[in-house]
Amino acid sequence: MLTLLRCREALSRYTWRARAASGLTNSNHERSGQGKYRETVLLPATDFPARRETDSELRVQEESQFLQLYNWQRARKTKKEFSLHDGPPYANGDPHVGHALNKIMKDITNRFHMMKGYKVSYVPGWDCHGLPIELKALADLGVEAENLSAVEIRQKAKIFAEKAIEKQKASFVRWGIMADWDNCYYTFDPKYEAKQLDVFYKMYDKGHIYQDYKPVFWSPSTRTALAEAELEYNPQHVSRAIFAKFPVQTPPPKLASIIDGSSVVSALIWTTQPWTIPANQAVCYMPDTAYSLVKCGNTGERYILAADRVDSTALALGTKFEVLATFKGVDLENGTCIHPTIPGRSSPLLPANHVTMAKGTGLVHTAPAHGIEDYSVASHHKLSVDCLVDESGCFTVVAGTDLANKAVLSDGNETVIQMLLGSKNLLKEEDFIHSYPYDWRTKKPVIIRASKQWFVNTANIKDKAQEVLKKVKFVPSSASSRMLEMLDRRTYWCISRQRSWGVPIPVFYHKETGQPLINRHTIGHIIKLVEQHGGDVWWTHPLEDLLPKSVLKQVGGSADVTDFEPGREVLDIWFDSGISWAHVLEDAEQRADIYLEGKDQLGGWFQSSLLTSVAARNKAPYRNVIVHGFTLSEKGDKMSKSVGNVVDPDVVINGGMDKLKEPAYGADVLRWWVAESNVFTEVQIGPGVLNSAQDDINKLRNVLRFMLGNLNGFVPERDAVTSSEMFVIDQYMLHLLQDYASKVSDAYKGYDFGKVIRLLEALMTRDLSSFYFSIIKDRLYCEEEKNLKRRSCQTVLAEAIDIVVRSFAPILPHLAEETFQYLPNRQGTDGVFRTGWIKPNSIWKKPGLVEAVEAACSMRDAFLGSIPGKNAAEYDVTVVLEPGLLFELMETLQPEQTSSSSQLNELLMSSRTTLVTEMPLDLVAEASEIDSSFLINLEGGDICEEETYKVIVQPSTNQRCPRCRKFTTSSALTPCPRCLEAIAGKWSQ
Missing domain, CATH: 3.90.740.10 (Valyl/Leucyl/Isoleucyl-tRNA synthetase, editing domain)
Structure with missing residues (x-):
């Protein structure tokens, strides 16, 4: 498929070559015969498209085996483990941008840790019980729903939840989420329900769960008790x-x-x-x-x-x-x-x-x-x-x-x-x-109403919960105090609900006294039944199966099975999801490295997970808690279908009915939006935000395309240049890339994905496009193909594209894998994620390297600032320096006094550069003089000197070379000596 695609893109490759070549000529040159040198210029050549194609992401997912990546990394031999426990989204509707924000944040985190060599554990889950699902499942039945049995209600609710899960799962996969999609957890799974009842009894046995007659939040509209997390104000x-x-x-x-x-x-x-x-x-x-x-x-x-x-x-x-x-x-x-x-x-x-x-x-x-x-x-x-x-x-x-x-x-x-x-x-x-x-x-409004309910005695757990919570790291840190305050205000937790769709509270009641019957014998039997048949057994099996005589005999006493009846209440869905740690974490004593959810979960899942874990095993279920904000419209308003400002993530990716109004942006645009946003506050999304994200990615593609095009024919194993042979400016660029890699790694570790984007954009626009690429184009295009100077900057480009792609891979996995598919002389089939994170290299941190280049850049700024809007190649530059450390640094860039091909000349981008210790006497009238200084700081501040220098700028006396366009030849009809050498033996006039 990739071969066919490249054949289809051959035209775009040809067009780019022609356009790039036209930049080196014009009609006057064509008429004078100078355009004949165009074909000797080594212009970029790559099939990598400048814009994302509609189906490219799906193709990349298939060819790079996105769905197999999770199992691949789990099979690796490594002792480093990283666990991000998925807070289960509710299975009651279509995927929305809140899901996208949450799942993409998790995926960025997981992919980074996987690339760093960790064996990532991430099992997606769904919260499947509860009244919202029950109501939606019965919505179309009207009055008829009132006559349904509990079993019929449960069947319809489960079918509804399963459909919602499949739709959400398909979207999550399309967004590029790496996960164990074959082994997700569901709160209606029999094994999950059995584990939940096991935790329930452990808490009951320790005295943390009890039944009482107390006032609770009550919803008259749904005829059930509510938890505080189920309230809106x-x-x-x-x-x-x-x-x-x-x-x-x-x-x-x-x-x-x-x-x-x-x-x-x-x-x-x-x-x-x-x-x-x-x-x-x-x-x-x-x-x-x-x-x-x-x-x-x-x-x-x-x-x-x-x-x-x-x-x-x-x-x-x-x-x-x-x-x-x-x-x-x-x-x-x-x-x-x-x-x-x-x-x-x-x-x-x-x-x-x-x-x-x-x-x-x-x-x-x-x-x-x-x-x-x-x-x-x-x-x-x-x-x-x-x-x-x-x-x-x-x-x-x-x-x-x-x-x-x-x-x-x-x-x-x-x-x-x-x-x-x-x-x-x-x-x-x-x-x-x-x-x-x-x-x-x-x-609809609720009331507070006393009724007999089952409660978690948070007063028993609260002190320990707050103690262990203080040892958990929160991002942002302010979320910790908010959750501690919420815990402090919590008096008790009502965990019983008067509904049909949920996990049954496994209690039998004496018909005459109303006393509850629950102990290790009764609960142990129910757990076995639920594990085999699911929670439906509570409604489908006869009392004699639920409470056999053999079990009742173990309880003791003279009571008969017929003296009891099973309770008909179910557990609060916050208890359902709150015990997910017990089902998902492999070891009973294990804690997840990360819980990552929205700020509403400070009073919801974060808290129910903490309380159940502390009650059952005296520890928090997590080491770190990451808290993000909510999604809002582009104007900062809450999204509403009636207002018409809802953003559908699937429409963002695939486009709407009218592609002009709702274009197909693809998943990477959605992922870029998540990463660049300040996710710890409210996150806005809309057409303007998405267009901006697409523009940013297109700019990134162009930078990647430039590097890919100029690596055409370059084989690193054969052509890479050693550090001792490399140009100083190239070594400096590698130094910047290593510094960038270090900062990006730290940003990922701190879950500051917005900083990753800012660092990437700064590198792309400032360090690469505006600075390095503008300097090395002459070497890339006009030197002989195998010339050491050209191979030197190609070595940097190969390293740069590797570092850059790996740095944004967790955020833009589709673009990262696509870029790797177009690498010239690509070795093997392993993509970005199977080959790891950026490898640190301290070889580029050489003494004086940074100071030499930055001093030259200071002179470059002075020179370019004196000729705003003009072509630097039309001028000669003379740099006057006192003998000293700064002069010695400049000599590393230009050993000879005057040069049109030195590293200093290349950096300044002038026609000719002269380096002297005294003012020249033969200045022309048009010459301009700029005074400036540079602070040299070496060996950690042990050497710190500020030295002055002069930059003298005057028009060049040479003619423009018809091949390289630099003012380095004596005749406009004859290439300069460098160009003649480059084309010698390969082209004749």
């Missing part, structure tokens, strides 16, 4: 906030003297959730805070509230308060209030540390069934935690006939407000805009 949510009275029933003893009972005194509260008032069990205060008894200017009523909230509350109520007394919160101890909506019920005044003065009145209505802090108060003071709200978010019949079956976030809320109004305990009701949690799947 809507900053524009509108709640109906109220100020309400809790009349004092029993005055606090310490305040008996100021509350005489002759008039009613009320504790004043403010809440954004009026529907929770019926579940009130207490009113809380802050013990050390000052509180006031005030008299309302409008009604004469007396209220108790925090002293700091008196003025703001009066303003909100449209009145003025007269402060009658001020006292400490602790003085409210042992007081009770009348419940504002339920006659005959009282609410005690209780101290609590969660009370704040930022909003409200400094007194907090406390409903233990509907608040995390409220529950803590209830636990401490033995209060009731009765929940009056069902799974669909409606009041139960226990709430009373006025409230029963009404949704708490709508009709139920309104009814409670009317009840407060009826009892004359409502002071004010108003709309309040604030940030409020929503279900991330349905985009």
Whole structure:
């Protein structure tokens, strides 16, 4: 295929030669017969295309065996191991640019380490359970979905997940991601589920998992408990906030003297959730805070509230308060209030540390069934935690006939407000805009609701988790403190879900007592069944199979199998994915070198992985955590289909329906975008960004094409020049390349791929194109083919293209392999990735080498700066130096006094260069003189001298050579001596 392709590209090769040759001639020269020398010039020749062809990446993947690369590197004999554990993307939709950002970052990291000689472990995975998949799988069934059995729901959900996985996997492969695609992990795989249940029991056995009746985030729209990582916060949510009275029933003893009972005194509260008032069990205060008894200017009523909230509350109520007394919160101890909506019920005044003065009145209505802090108060003071709200978010019949079956976030809320109004305990009701949690799947508000759930006791694990986390390296480092803060705020982790599509919680419940049955015998049996048949056994097998008499006998006691029933809850998907370390890492004690995900996983997968690993084996599952930002549109907006700013990575690669509007950029453009972006903040993408990336890659291709073209016919093993024979400027270029290679390696090690791009672009544009290539073109084109001078710079080009291609190979694997396919005299079939990273070479770090060339460059800058926009070859340059170190350095570049072919002359690009210690006397009137200096720094600063010099520029007195175009001949019709020597015996006039 490659041979055929090169035949097809023969035309492009011919066109480039003709165009390059035309640069050495013009119509006047053609008429004068001087164009006849054109064919003697050694112009670049290569079939490497200047632009990427549409199918070139797929061809490169096939010919370079991208799909076989992972297994090849795993089979290598090396003791160096590198493990990047793949955080599983969710199998609920098409691939998107967030996937591209994440997977490409991982691939760049893996390819670099593989080239450095590591045996890379990277097993891709997918998170396959959970409500989003269940909802999408059933979306088209409508009402019919309500009549499906759990098994039918699971079957449809699995089919949906499998389709999403295949589509995502195909895209990841197309992006050039190197991975173990034949052995991916899936959270619905029977072996994975069995391992998950094993970790679950280990945590249970250690006391880290327990069942309790607690308030949790609850989604009425999906009828299930939610983890904090499954919440989105809507900053524009509108709640109906109220100020309400809790009349004092029993005055606090310490305040008996100021509350005489002759008039009613009320504790004043403010809440954004009026529907929770019926579940009130207490009113809380802050013990050390000052509180006031005030008299309302409008009604004469007396209220108790925090002293700091008196003025703001009066303003909100449209009145003025007269402060009658001020006292400490602790003085409210042992007081009770009348419940504002339920006659005959009282609410005690209780101290609590969660009370704040930022909003409200400094007194907090406390409903233990509907608040995390409220529950803590209830636990401490033995209060009731009765929940009056069902799974669909409606009041139960226990709430009373006025409230029963009404949704708490709508009709139920309104009814409670009317009840407060009826009892004359409502002071004010108003709309309040604030940030409020929503279900991330349905985009509908959630509530906090008490229910019996399974929990991970993070309080048991938190200290150890924070201790081991401090030893983990984070990039960027600021992510570490953010995750530590999140852990510190986490009170408990609800891991049970009331759904069908997930891993069953392997617990049996006694039908009469409701007590759970779980131990090593029951769980061991279930694990074996799940490993053989998958989690479906929990729904498909009869109870006698799930809990055989033989297992129940091991448990002990006189209970019969029929006394139990299997629970129908499944594990939280964050627990699903959080134990992936146990399934993927080969050794039970192993830690991954890298976890690399988006910043949202600081509260998600990074955290669930840490908690499960610490709970089960007392260590973190990772050594390093890399955290990237989110993808945004080119304008910095969140992507939305309705807005029309969504960027589809497959369209980026293959193009859209209208190729003019949506051209096919290819995978390497997508990969360049990832690498050049500041991935640790938000990453923008759009047509402008992609066009810019394509332009950058095209510039890179042109540089590669120049080097490939000028290496035509060069065989390194035969033609390479030793360092002792090499031009100083060529040695200097190799020095720059080694310095570049060192810096690029460090950038990759620091996961700073943007720096790799910046270093590459600087090398391409500044050091190679603008500097080195412009200097050596004359040698490449006009010296005799095998001349030592030409072979010297070809030796550099061979080294340069090797270093450059290897340096960008992890980012642009398709271009790297394609470039290697066009190397002249390519030896063997091994590509870039199978032949390793850049090999360091200290031979080019010679004393005085850098100083000599940089001093000459200083003189070159002075010379070129004096003739802006003019051809340097039209001028003679004289450099005047005092005898000394700088003069000696220049003599290494030009031993003779005057030369048109010395290394100094080549660097200056002038017609002729003269090196003297005194000012010449025969200067022409047009000569210009530039004074300058250069600081010489040798041997680490031991030798440090600043020496002055003069650059004298005057028009050349020679004619332009018809072959090399330099002003080095006495007649415009006759080639210069150098050119005559180059063509001698090979061409006759």
